[in-house]
Amino acid sequence: MNGxxxxxxxxxxxxxxxxxxxxxxxxxxxxxxxxxxxxxxxFGKWNIDAWRHHIETLPPxxxxxxxxxxxxxxxxxxxxxxxxxxxxxxLETGKAAAGFRKAxxxxxxxxxxxxxxxxxxxxxxxxxxxxxxxxxxxxRNINPIGHTRLPRYARGKTGQIIRDHGVYSFPDSSAAGxxxxxxxxxxxxxxxxxxxxxxxxxxxxxxxDLWDDYLEFAKS
Amino acid sequence: xxxxxxxxxxxxxxxxxxxxxxxxxxxxxEHQAVPSDPTLRVKALESLLVEKGFVxxxxxxxxxxxxxxxxxxxxxxxxxxxxxxxxxxxxxxxADAPSAIAELxxxxxxxxxxxxxxxTPKVHNLVVCTLCSCYPWSLLGLPPxxxxxxxxxxxxVIDPAGVLREFGxxxxxxxxxxVWDSTAEVRYLILPERPVGSEHLSEEALAALVTRDSMVGTxxxxxxxxxxxx
Numbered sequence: 339m340n341g342x343x344x345x346x347x348x349x350x351x352x353x354x355x356x357x358x359x360x361x362x363x364x365x366x367x368x369x370x371x372x373x374x375x376x377x378x379x380x381f382g383k384w385n386i387d388a389w390r391h392h393i394e395t396l397p398p399x400x401x402x403x404x405x406x407x408x409x410x411x412x413x414x415x416x417x418x419x420x421x422x423x424x425x426x427x428x429l430e431t432g433k434a435a436a437g438f439r440k441a442x443x444x445x446x447x448x449x450x451x452x453x454x455x456x457x458x459x460x461x462x463x464x465x466x467x468x469x470x471x472x473x474x475x476x477x478r479n480i481n482p483i484g485h486t487r488l489p490r491y492a493r494g495k496t497g498q499i500i501r502d503h504g505v506y507s508f509p510d511s512s513a514a515g516x517x518x519x520x521x522x523x524x525x526x527x528x529x530x531x532x533x534x535x536x537x538x539x540x541x542x543x544x545x546x547d548l549w550d551d552y553l554e555f556a557k558s
Numbered sequence: 559x560x561x562x563x564x565x566x567x568x569x570x571x572x573x574x575x576x577x578x579x580x581x582x583x584x585x586x587x588e589h590q591a592v593p594s595d596p597t598l599r600v601k602a603l604e605s606l607l608v609e610k611g612f613v614x615x616x617x618x619x620x621x622x623x624x625x626x627x628x629x630x631x632x633x634x635x636x637x638x639x640x641x642x643x644x645x646x647x648x649x650x651x652x653a654d655a656p657s658a659i660a661e662l663x664x665x666x667x668x669x670x671x672x673x674x675x676x677x678t679p680k681v682h683n684l685v686v687c688t689l690c691s692c693y694p695w696s697l698l699g700l701p702p703x704x705x706x707x708x709x710x711x712x713x714x715v716i717d718p719a720g721v722l723r724e725f726g727x728x729x730x731x732x733x734x735x736x737v738w739d740s741t742a743e744v745r746y747l748i749l750p751e752r753p754v755g756s757e758h759l760s761e762e763a764l765a766a767l768v769t770r771d772s773m774v775g776t777x778x779x780x781x782x783x784x785x786x787x788x
Binding site for chain 1: 594596597599600601602603604605606607609610611612613614616617618619620621622624625626630665670671673686688689690691699700702703704706707708709710711712713715716718719721724725731732733734735736737738739740741742743744
C-alpha cells in the first residue's frame, strides 16, 4: 500500500529531535498499551505482518499525528472489535455486556517474563533461491494495495545482492492471510545515486532486505 | 513535526510551543491538571479485557517490567565490549551474529535474526526502519522516540550524512556510508569503533562506554562521555 507509513525519502519533517535520558515509557499508559498488545497477540489471531498492516491502515492524518503508542492504541481498539474480544458498545460504555462467558488469558505471567515471538528457521533447503550473491537485480515496479515491505523509493531501482538471509515468510501474502509463501530474502545494496540521483554522495549506499517476489534480474 | 505524542492532548498551547522543552513543560503541566485522553481509554480497555478474562494484569506487569528493567542497551554493550577484547569472538559475531550473541546468553526477543556490521575509520553504518520501527529489541530494548520519528525514518535513507551531523557525527568524504533499512525480520546491530585510548580498560569498563546510539550508528564513542546516556 502506498501509504504515509512508507516514509523513506520524504522531506519536510524537520530535524531529528533527540531526547536525553529518555524514559522507556513516557507515560504509564504507554506501557499498559504495550502489554495489552502482546497479551492479545498471544491468542494467535493475527501475525506480525497483519499487525503492521493494521497500523498502516490508520487514517493517514492520524498516522502522522499520533505518537508510536497512540498508533498502537488506535489499532488495538479496532482489533479488539474486529476479532471479537470486545464490542463497540463495551468500548464506548466501559462496561462488559451482561452474561459474558469469562475467557482464560492466553498469556500467562510465566510466559510474559520471558516473552518471545518465534519465527520459523530461515534454513530450508527445500526452497531454492532465485538469485545469487553478486547478481544485479531490479526491485519490481509494483504497487500492491495490501501490505508490502518493498518501499516506494526502491521500486524500479537496480542494486546488487550482497547476502542471502535464507527463507522467510512473504509479508504481502502473510498479512493478507493467504499463506506464508516462504521464499528467499536477500540484502540488496543500492547506490545512493541510483535511488536519489546525481546529487547523492558517490560512496553512500542503502541496503534493503527484499524477497524473491520483489526482484527481477537486471543486466550488470 | 514530532509533536505527535503530545498533540493527542489537543491543547492549543502545545501546538504553539516552539521547542521540545517548552512542549515538555506544557505537557507536564497539562498532565498534572487532567488525565490525558489515552490514559482514560487505556484504563477502560484494560479493565474490560481483564474483566472478560482475556488479559492477566500480572502478565502485563511482567511484560512491562522486562523492558523497563531487564532488557536494554546494556545487553548490546556487553556484546560490543566482548568483540573489542576478543578478536575471535568478533570474527564469530560478524560471521554468525545469532550464535555469537547466544554465547553471551541473549536470546532473540522478537524472533529476529541478527546481523552485525562493524564501523571502521573507512566505513560507517547506520540503521533505520523506514516502514515502521524495526529495532533489535533483545540487545537494545525498546527503541527511542527519535528512531520511530517521521524525521528519522524519512531522512536516514536520503540524507544520512545530514542526520548524522545533527547527532554530532561528522564524516569525511572518504568514509563510505552504508545505511541498512530494516524491511524484514533481520535486525541490525552496529559494532562501533573502539575509542582511542581505551587499551587499558577492562571488558566491563569498556561496556560502560558503549552507548545505545553508537549501536544504531548515530554516534561514535569517546573516552570522555559528553553527558549522553544510553
